[in-house]
Amino acid sequence: MELDIEKNRKCLNYSKRIYIKRILWTFGKFFFRNSPRIAFGYRNTLLRLFGAKIGKQVHIYSSTVIWFPWNLEIGDWSAIGEDTLIYNLGRVVIGKKATISHRTHICAGTHDYTNPTLPLLRPEIHIGDQAWICANAFIGPNTHIGEGAIIGAGTVLMKDAEAWGIYAGNPAKYIKKRILS
Numbered sequence: 001m002e003l004d005i006e007k008n009r010k011c012l013n014y015s016k017r018i019y020i021k022r023i024l025w026t027f028g029k030f031f032f033r034n035s036p037r038i039a040f041g042y043r044n045t046l047l048r049l050f051g052a053k054i055g056k057q058v059h060i061y062s063s064t065v066i067w068f069p070w071n072l073e074i075g076d077w078s079a080i081g082e083d084t085l086i087y088n089l090g091r092v093v094i095g096k097k098a099t100i101s102h103r104t105h106i107c108a109g110t111h112d113y114t115n116p117t118l119p120l121l122r123p124e125i126h127i128g129d130q131a132w133i134c135a136n137a138f139i140g141p142n143t144h145i146g147e148g149a150i151i152g153a154g155t156v157l158m159k160d161a162e163a164w165g166i167y168a169g170n171p172a173k174y175i176k177k178r179i180l181s
Helices: 007-011 016-033 040-049
Strands: 072-074 085-086 092-094 104-106 125-127 167-168 173-177
Touching: 040 072, 104 125
Parallel strands: 072 092, 085 104, 092 125
Antiparallel strands: 167 173
């Protein structure tokens, strides 16, 4: 068996409506990325105009890269750090008071490697309320991170993380329970 890359490149992965949204977001991204560092409200409004559901007092830095705003939902008082990549071909839901530290990669898109044409898959990612994803972590497709969980710096998470658990490493391993004092 051999990969059929030609067929992969010829297939349409999105509807015409999504292609139009992507073109429009190309222009919206320019205004998002070139906004002042402290213009959180402005960026939130811009994301909402493109279909994102953004809660109150959310801080998203201008260097954050968001692929499809219409597939993004963020709860109140959450923060997305600098240089974070949200590759949200599938829906990404981030709970309330969650922190996504700088240079994190949230990857809600992959390919079916068992099919010779490598069709695009768009699984969801859910990050619970009060969860903390530390710097340089990679959150893989189809993962659910429970409430209050911590994903350590540089961790590669490819499966679910339980509520209030602390995970670290590549691959991610459960370390211990998170206890707030």
